[in-house]
Amino acid sequence: MTDNLRGKSAIVGVGHAGFGAAHGFSAYDIMAQSAHAALNDAGLKLSDVDGLFCTMMEDSMPVLMAAEYLGIQPRYIDGTMTGGSSFVNYLTSATMALEAGLCDVALICYGSNQRTASGRLVTASKLPPYEGLYSPRYPISGYALAAARHMYEYGTTRENLADVAVAARAWASHNPEAFMRDPLTREDVLSSRMVGDPLTKLDCCLVTDGGGAVVLVRADRAKNFPNAPVYVLGSAAESSHRQISQMKDFTVTAARESGKRAFAMAGVTPADIDVVELYDAFTINTILFLEDLGFCKKGEGGAFVSDGRIAPGGALAVNTNGGGLSCVHPGMYGIFTIIEAARQIRGDAPGMQLDGVELAVAHGNGGVLSSQVTAILGGASTV
Numbered sequence: 010m011t012d013n014l015r016g017k018s019a020i021v022g023v024g025h026a027g028f029g030a031a032h033g034f035s036a037y038d039i040m041a042q043s044a045h046a047a048l049n050d051a052g053l054k055l056s057d058v059d060g061l062f063c064t065m066m067e068d069s070m071p072v073l074m075a076a077e078y079l080g081i082q083p084r085y086i087d088g089t090m091t092g093g094s095s096f097v098n099y100l101t102s103a104t105m106a107l108e109a110g111l112c113d114v115a116l117i118c119y120g121s122n123q124r125t126a127s128g129r130l131v132t133a134s135k136l137p138p139y140e141g142l143y144s145p146r147y148p149i150s151g152y153a154l155a156a157a158r159h160m161y162e163y164g165t166t167r168e169n170l171a172d173v174a175v176a177a178r179a180w181a182s183h184n185p186e187a188f189m190r191d192p193l194t195r196e197d198v199l200s201s202r203m204v205g206d207p208l209t210k211l212d213c214c215l216v217t218d219g220g221g222a223v224v225l226v227r228a229d230r231a232k233n234f235p236n237a238p239v240y241v242l243g244s245a246a247e248s249s250h251r252q253i254s255q256m257k258d259f260t261v262t263a264a265r266e267s268g269k270r271a272f273a274m275a276g277v278t279p280a281d282i283d284v285v286e287l288y289d290a291f292t293i294n295t296i297l298f299l300e301d302l303g304f305c306k307k308g309e310g311g312a313f314v315s316d317g318r319i320a321p322g323g324a325l326a327v328n329t330n331g332g333g334l335s336c337v338h339p340g341m342y343g344i345f346t347i348i349e350a351a352r353q354i355r356g357d358a359p360g361m362q363l364d365g366v367e368l369a370v371a372h373g374n375g376g377v378l379s380s381q382v383t384a385i386l387g388g389a390s391t392v
Contacts, residue, residue: 015274016392018104018115019231019238022051022224023348029188029336031218032125036065037078039220040120044079047222052235053114058224060112062099066121066340076119077295083325085112088172091248092375093288096344097382100371101227103245107227118348120220121339124204134275137252146205149291151214151253151377153205159260160207162308165296167207169311170280171198174211174334176320181331184360188217189335198292211334213291219339221348223277228392239351240392242368243274243385253377260308264301264372264381272303275368275385279303282385283366284353285325286346288374298372299327302383321361329353330360343373347384353386367391 024046027039028190034042039065049055065071072088085106091098096117103115136147145151149262159165175195181187199209231238247270250256272278279302289295296310304325305313313319319327328334330349333342350369352358367390373382 012217014104014108015276016240016242017108017228018225019240020223020230020347020351021226021234021236021238022047022053023351025219025220025221025345025348027120027122028186029217029295030125033130034122036067036120036122038120039122039218040065040075041079043120043220043222044116044118047224050236051224053224055079055081057114058116060103060106060115062087062103062115062117063119064088064090064095065216066123069355070244072197083112083224091380093094093290093341094246094290094373094375094380094382095341097244097347097384098246099244099371100241100347100384103225104244107225108366113226115225116222117344118220118222118223119341119344121341122218125218125339131367139254140218140251147206148377149205152251152293153208154289155259155297155378156207156291159244159293159296163311167199168195168205169296169315170212170292170316171195173289173295173323174198176314176317177289177328177332178236179320179336180329180361181335184331184336186216186359187331187336189331191225208291212331214290214338214342215335217337217339217372219337219342223347237355237389239354240387242273242277242299242387242391243272244383245270246380246382248380250379251376256378260297262297262378262381263299264298264383267381267383268302271383274385275387277368277385281369282368283326284329284350284363284369285327286350286369286371287328287332288342288346288372289334290338290342290374291327292334294374295327298376302370302372326363329358329363346371350386354386366372
């Protein structure tokens, strides 16, 4: 995303559907419900959409299927699949398409019935060729490797990991939309079933149904819609590998590069950010991304997330909806980082709404720490 695209697009509608267990609905049903919710939020109709950005977990041509299911014929489409980071990545391609005049209303959407369709964690990906022979519990085994290495290199503890889950649940307890809202303690996490040493069941994301959608327009039109616009100030992507065995350093993700470029594009620093929405598929993710995005130094993430620092009332608001660990995680979570960041900036978050939010990070992760995409979103005062 080049500097001349800073603030050139704005989110004018967000919506979601099917959180938790959406019995009787297909993934495309949930996607469509989310799209309608976002368009209603923006005061628009499906017939207004001429740019469509979508990927799904179970289809080889999801954006074509999505357009057909929605009954539209968009003049610009993008179905690039980079895992859960795809939707944050679409902020860049949607902004470019809008600015180039290739479309006027861009819809980013997703849906999944992963929980009710299968009732267990499944993946649409084939096992990576170098690793499949060892029958890993994909993708948990990869993230467990990263967690174990971080513990070895920097003295990070299982208690530090557990504090990430506890903080996420504390945020979720205020969010009526969150799937898990019951109290959670550090001991609960530590004593839960081990699924991939050192990660327990409660170090892992939820398996839910759900879908989300975001509507963007050019910035010069953004004030003509019902809600306060949320501007895309910066966005950058970086990919480092596909298989975890090819990751050069398990403790350093490509978020270091995507974050650096996104912050430079936006013209802000981590110290300026009011809320941080991260793709927390596993507790180690939050620690790695806070380090690599510059909120703390490398190796200090474990201490940084402890003692309620990222929980409600802490020094840094992280995953204010409860994240993938406690709010929702329907196979891919990235779009929900955008939705919660936008809601916090608009001032209408369903859970704990923070005062004076003007700048937010939405960060997406795909594969096994493979694809990292960082977006900086801002309110009217930031443009």
